[in-house]
Amino acid sequence: MEKIVINGGVPLRGEVQIGGAKNAVLALLSATILAKDTCRIQNIPNISDVSIMLHILHQLGADVRRLGADTVEINTKYFNSGVVPHELTKHFRASYYLLGALFGRFGHARVAMPGGCDFGVRPIDQHIRGFEMLGASVAFEENAVIALQSEQPMGNLIYLDVVSVGATINIILAAARARGVTIIENAAKEPHVVDLANFLNSMGADVRGAGTDVIKIHGVKELHGCEYATIPDQIEAGTFMTAAAATGGRVLVRGVIPKHMESISNKLIECGAEVLEFDDSILVAAPKRLQRCKIKTMPHPGFPTDMQPQFGALLSAAEGTSILSEGIFDNRFRYMDQLVRMGAQIKVDGKVAVLEGVPFLKGAQVKAYDLRAGAAMVIAGLMAQGTTEVESIEYIDRGYEDIVAKLQGLGADIRRRETYARGEQEIAG
Numbered sequence: 001m002e003k004i005v006i007n008g009g010v011p012l013r014g015e016v017q018i019g020g021a022k023n024a025v026l027a028l029l030s031a032t033i034l035a036k037d038t039c040r041i042q043n044i045p046n047i048s049d050v051s052i053m054l055h056i057l058h059q060l061g062a063d064v065r066r067l068g069a070d071t072v073e074i075n076t077k078y079f080n081s082g083v084v085p086h087e088l089t090k091h092f093r094a095s096y097y098l099l100g101a102l103f104g105r106f107g108h109a110r111v112a113m114p115g116g117c118d119f120g121v122r123p124i125d126q127h128i129r130g131f132e133m134l135g136a137s138v139a140f141e142e143n144a145v146i147a148l149q150s151e152q153p154m155g156n157l158i159y160l161d162v163v164s165v166g167a168t169i170n171i172i173l174a175a176a177r178a179r180g181v182t183i184i185e186n187a188a189k190e191p192h193v194v195d196l197a198n199f200l201n202s203m204g205a206d207v208r209g210a211g212t213d214v215i216k217i218h219g220v221k222e223l224h225g226c227e228y229a230t231i232p233d234q235i236e237a238g239t240f241m242t243a244a245a246a247t248g249g250r251v252l253v254r255g256v257i258p259k260h261m262e263s264i265s266n267k268l269i270e271c272g273a274e275v276l277e278f279d280d281s282i283l284v285a286a287p288k289r290l291q292r293c294k295i296k297t298m299p300h301p302g303f304p305t306d307m308q309p310q311f312g313a314l315l316s317a318a319e320g321t322s323i324l325s326e327g328i329f330d331n332r333f334r335y336m337d338q339l340v341r342m343g344a345q346i347k348v349d350g351k352v353a354v355l356e357g358v359p360f361l362k363g364a365q366v367k368a369y370d371l372r373a374g375a376a377m378v379i380a381g382l383m384a385q386g387t388t389e390v391e392s393i394e395y396i397d398r399g400y401e402d403i404v405a406k407l408q409g410l411g412a413d414i415r416r417r418e419t420y421a422r423g424e425q426e427i428a429g
């Protein structure tokens with residue numbers, strides 16, 4: 001089992017390159033099912049969620065070619081629409097995009113329920129209702145398989161009861177080749193929704209209004225292949241910006257879209273950091289100790305829920321009392337008990353956490369409960385006095401490419417360790 005070992009207290013300094021957006025790429029890879037010739041996608045991060053999605057596409061008959069470090073060519077011409085079993089879908093949440101893409105291409109789909117980070121109940125009722133509104137009959141079969149069946153998706157007006165990134169993306173995938181027009185009201189506006197719309201339009205689709213809360217999709221008969229480069233990862237960038245500020249460092253985060261980072265940049269400024277925006281990079285410089293702030297996570301363009309744990313780590317040692325409200329998920333504060341092990345003083349009441357800033361955190365053995373909580377533990381270890389060991393780091397590898405090597409490049413005293421029953425061995429980067 002691998003863990004990450006950090007000797008904290010070192011301010012991060014230098015430059016770091018941000019990779020492609022995990023939550024955009026997983027949608028784009030699913031969208032290749034809708035075309036019958038080759039899609040070439042660049043700026044793909046080398047993370048385990050992407051590897052699993054490519055494996056699933058290959059298992060379903062796609063021709064998948066990795067070209068260099070961050071480019072993939074996919075041809076789904078010879079593609080079977082068999083059942084996508086639980087042993088494949090359970091590894092991550094985005095496997096449910098296969099429902100929308102398979103239904104959009106074949107008029108039917110059978111995909112087992114997704115996995116993904118445990119934040120309490122994560123219903124998919126909005127996805128199901130969207131498919132039904134597009135004419136699908138929906139059955140729940142054994143082994144957690146969801147089956148969609150119809151002649152062909154038919155355009156319709158769909159009002160989402162909840163602003164859902166996944167449901168918005170899944171309905172766009174299902175509607176892109178539907179007969180007629182589909183309008184999604186109360187749609188999610190995240191950058192990865194816009195990236196999917198741009199990708200589909202480069203394949204010959206007609207998706208308008210992405211990035212607003214009303215998206216109109218004129219169904220088209222066929223889609224063709226394309227060449228495309230996905231957007232940078234807003235959350236990876238935000239994680240490194242937060243780590244820079246939390247360690248009192250000075251870091252230039254390269255290859256970002258500053259507009260996507262606004263809510264995060266503004267909160268770092270409110271906490272006392274200096275944030276300078278350039279065309280495709282952002283400089284973060286921070287004093288030794290930051291100030292308190294109040295945050296409520298909201299759908300884009302609000303403060304992203306995927307940045308909540310990272311700020312939990314940062315605020316646990318900021319001056320004063322901070323308040324973190326989780327506006328999206330039922331239970332996304334589990335990681336707080338790991339910060340308390342490091343000396344943080346935190347009270348959680350439902351979806352609100354109150355953090356009394358302590359002068360410094362103390363190194364400890366901690367666990368990554370999920371992807372972003374794992375990133376928060378790494379940030380806490382970088383901030384802390386002494387040594388921190390983070391276990392269950394497979395969660396972190398789901399969404400961060402080479403996080404240890406990138407942090408080493410910023411001067412952090414951090415390394416991976418393989419732990420065996422009888423001892424430990426260091427692993428490069």
Ligand code: EPZ
Nearest residue numbers: 023093094122123124125126127162164165166306328329
């Ligand atoms: C996506 O999850 C992301 N995952 C999550 O990122 C992210 O936290 C989330 O959007 C919010 O931004 C991927 O893109 C693969 P939602 P998703 O549907 O689509 C409720 C990460 O770390 N809801 O926008 O599952 C839901 O319970 C991951 O990269 C329903 O009630 O999130 C939640 O309270 C973690 N019914 C809210 O909506 C539904 O049918 C928002 O969820 C769907 C969702």
